[in-house]
Amino acid sequence: MEMILNTMRMVDHDQAREHSLGDEKSLEEHLPIGILNPKDFKKLNLTRSLHLTVSNKNGQIIVGIKEDEGVPQGTILMPVSIWANQLTSFEKNEIIYKNITVNVEASRDPITSFNQIINSIKSN
Amino acid sequence: MKRIPCTGCSLLCDDIIVRSDGLFIDEVIGACLKGKERFDQLSSSNRILSPMIKKNGVLEKCSWEDALEKTSEIIKSSSKPLLYGFSNVSCEAQLKGIELAKVVDGFIDSNSSICQGKVLNIAKNTGITLTTITEIINKADLIVLWGANAAESIPRLLNKILFSRGKFRMTGREIRTLIIIDPVKVASFNVMGVRDIALQIQPNKDLELIRVLKEECCVADSISSEGVAGLDRDDLKRLILNLSEAENGVIFIGQGVLRPQSESNLVGELLELVQMINTKQEKGRISLIMMGGHFNMAGFDHVALSTCGKNGGLQFDKHQLIDTDDNIVSKIDNEDFGCSIIVGTDPISHLPLSLSQKLATKPIIVVDNKKSATTSIADIVLPSAITGIEVPGTAYRLDQVPIELKTILNPPSNIPSDEELLTKIIDKINKS
Ligand code: SF4
Numbered sequence: 001m002e003m004i005l006n007t008m009r010m011v012d013h014d015q016a017r018e019h020s021l022g023d024e025k026s027l028e029e030h031l032p033i034g035i036l037n038p039k040d041f042k043k044l045n046l047t048r049s050l051h052l053t054v055s056n057k058n059g060q061i062i063v064g065i066k067e068d069e070g071v072p073q074g075t076i077l078m079p080v081s082i083w084a085n086q087l088t089s090f091e092k093n094e095i096i097y098k099n100i101t102v103n104v105e106a107s108r109d110p111i112t113s114f115n116q117i118i119n120s121i122k123s124n
Numbered sequence: 125m126k127r128i129p130c131t132g133c134s135l136l137c138d139d140i141i142v143r144s145d146g147l148f149i150d151e152v153i154g155a156c157l158k159g160k161e162r163f164d165q166l167s168s169s170n171r172i173l174s175p176m177i178k179k180n181g182v183l184e185k186c187s188w189e190d191a192l193e194k195t196s197e198i199i200k201s202s203s204k205p206l207l208y209g210f211s212n213v214s215c216e217a218q219l220k221g222i223e224l225a226k227v228v229d230g231f232i233d234s235n236s237s238i239c240q241g242k243v244l245n246i247a248k249n250t251g252i253t254l255t256t257i258t259e260i261i262n263k264a265d266l267i268v269l270w271g272a273n274a275a276e277s278i279p280r281l282l283n284k285i286l287f288s289r290g291k292f293r294m295t296g297r298e299i300r301t302l303i304i305i306d307p308v309k310v311a312s313f314n315v316m317g318v319r320d321i322a323l324q325i326q327p328n329k330d331l332e333l334i335r336v337l338k339e340e341c342c343v344a345d346s347i348s349s350e351g352v353a354g355l356d357r358d359d360l361k362r363l364i365l366n367l368s369e370a371e372n373g374v375i376f377i378g379q380g381v382l383r384p385q386s387e388s389n390l391v392g393e394l395l396e397l398v399q400m401i402n403t404k405q406e407k408g409r410i411s412l413i414m415m416g417g418h419f420n421m422a423g424f425d426h427v428a429l430s431t432c433g434k435n436g437g438l439q440f441d442k443h444q445l446i447d448t449d450d451n452i453v454s455k456i457d458n459e460d461f462g463c464s465i466i467v468g469t470d471p472i473s474h475l476p477l478s479l480s481q482k483l484a485t486k487p488i489i490v491v492d493n494k495k496s497a498t499t500s501i502a503d504i505v506l507p508s509a510i511t512g513i514e515v516p517g518t519a520y521r522l523d524q525v526p527i528e529l530k531t532i533l534n535p536p537s538n539i540p541s542d543e544e545l546l547t548k549i550i551d552k553i554n555k556s
Pocket of ligand 1: 156
């Protein structure tokens with residue numbers, strides 16, 4: 001399903017905190033997460049045990065799911081992090097962190113790990 | 125017990141009480157969770173306490189002498205060093221960063237250039253009306269959060285500006301109106317009262333809203349009956365009424381408004397709207413505050429402006445500042461750099477993948493006090509003391525007011541401040 005991705009700073013999903021005080025496990029628990037409206041959750045036939053594959057022409061990641069009625073339908077929110085930045089892009093020297101078109105699907109695959117992302121950056 | 129400013133975010137709350145025995149921090153009173161965690165970093169296992177050099181793909185501890193030697197070697201053998209970050213360090217360190225860029229004929233930019241620095245650049249054409257936190261506390265009767273998730277990014281902001289009683293606002297919260305314009309029902313919506321206006325705008329429709337407000341400023345009653353951008357006509361009328369009748373209104377601009385200029389001139393049009401309202405206003409005015417997150421993001425703009433006449437994107441050639449339109453994005457995208465010196469930030473986490481990949485192809489030297497995605501791929505990691513706890517300095521609060529940062533403990537293992545470390549690098553380069 002096509003959705004709009006918005007990245008946002010969130011107190012409970014804060015990359016600065018996880019890098020300062022957490023470990024790889026807590027990074028992976030708190031940052032790779034997609035927050036959706038419950039109506040979109042239903043539309044995507046999601047259950048709590050599933051994950052989300054979020055992709056666009058810039059990249060693809062698998063993240064956990066959270067529901068929130070405050071998120072407008074058609075929008076997926078992600079905390080600002082290395083995970084969300086696999087999907088962000090730039091145009092005319094400016095980074096686009098909001099209103100990014102992505103494709104969102106249910107997934108049974110494991111959440112993309114921090115090391116997978118680091119390795120993909122290093123191996124380029 | 126000592127009262128010190130918190131460097132957890134750009135609000136730099138100066139009412140934090142810290143109890144310490146000189147070796148450890150025993151108690152932090154008055155800070156929010158984010159601020160408390162800033163103090164927790166002191167003893168975190170993620171703290172970097174020793175310089176490291178990458179050997180066979182793995183970072184290994186080394187002596188300061190070896191680390192500085194290798195740093196100087198990399199910088200000197202690179203034709204175009206790129207210096208980036210500097211929004212989590214003191215103004216004194218920012219000044220040293222600019223000096224280093226000048227010595228090595230490098231390019232230096234701060235996180236501000238992809239954040240609030242964009243507003244300042246646009247304001248060169250339109251002008252901007254700014255205000256201070258103190259003035260807001262004492263006088264503001266209208267607070268607008270536009271694309272700004274204040275409750276989560278600057279946790280104590282609303283406490284200070286909305287709930288505090290001020291000299292001319294003795295009734296405090298009761299007399300202040302809060303308006304939130306955001307596509308997402310962010311945490312700040314939870315503090316809204318009956319007189320406040322919650323505007324959950326449709327995603328990416330801010331420009332439409334600004335244009336309607338501008339039109340309404342010129343011709344009253346121009347809003348169509350269906351409203352605009354998913355917002356009700358009556359709410360829009362209340363919005364314009366509040367903006368045009370506020371004695372002291374302030375709009376906090378968050379990341380939600382800082383869209384790329386190639387998409388739309390959202391910031392420019394917002395600045396124009398504020399000007400239009402202020403021209404029409406007879407008894408008051410609307411001001412703006414940019415909500416940069418890092419504790420001294422505003423500082424780099426001030427330091428660069430006062431020393432080089434430009435708030436970011438400084439390119440040196442033959443030790444002279446030269447004209448350029450480049451910023452951190454174009455420099456990395458064009459691979460126009462030979463190595464990078466990253467100070468107090470984590471670009472591998474906060475840049476898009478394709479830029480991170482390009483940054484990773486050249487040697488990376490990181491100056492920071494904690495581990496990050498960037499340190500995990502760096503060639504050299506140089507630890508620095510935590511500013512505002514272990515070393516003093518100056519920082520500019522989000523309202524552009526300079527705040528003196530204090531110390532409460534000495535840094536462990538004689539770790540230098542960012543300023544001292546950058547001085548050592550400059551000395552090493554000059555000597556070798
Ligand atoms: S709001 Fe910011 S400056 Fe104030 S205590 Fe919290 S983190 Fe520190």
